[in-house]
Amino acid sequence: MASYGKAASESVKNAVHREKRGELRSGKNGKGGVVKSREQAIAIGLSEARKRGAKVPTQTASRDEWLHISIDRIQAPARYPA
Numbered sequence: 104m105a106s107y108g109k110a111a112s113e114s115v116k117n118a119v120h121r122e123k124r125g126e127l128r129s130g131k132n133g134k135g136g137v138v139k140s141r142e143q144a145i146a147i148g149l150s151e152a153r154k155r156g157a158k159v160p161t162q163t164a165s166r167d168e169w170l171h172i173s174i175d176r177i178q179a180p181a182r183y184p185a
Contacts, residue, residue, distance in 0.1 A: 108158030111149060118148030 121127035122144035129135035129143065138144050152159050 106158070107160070108152075110155065110157035111152040111159045114152035114155070114157065115145055115148035118151065119144045 122138050127138040127144055129138050149159055
């Protein structure tokens with residue numbers, strides 16, 4: 104099981120608090136608009152903690168990335184033609 108450091112927990116707590124007040128914004132330099140979901144606030148908090156060097160597990164590939172990988176495998180030519 105992945106363990107998170109105290110700094111990561113504080114960063115997530117801070118991000119969720121800012122989301123509740125309507126101050127948390129997404130995107131580079133906050134130009135993506137106001138965050139409306141709690142899950143997105145948690146993701147931003149973990150991302151900020153990673154940038155500060157807190158103990159946070161590595162980020163996994165998103166669903167879209169996995170879908171893209173699986174489609175590439177299907178469309179890839181066979182190595183040994185029959």
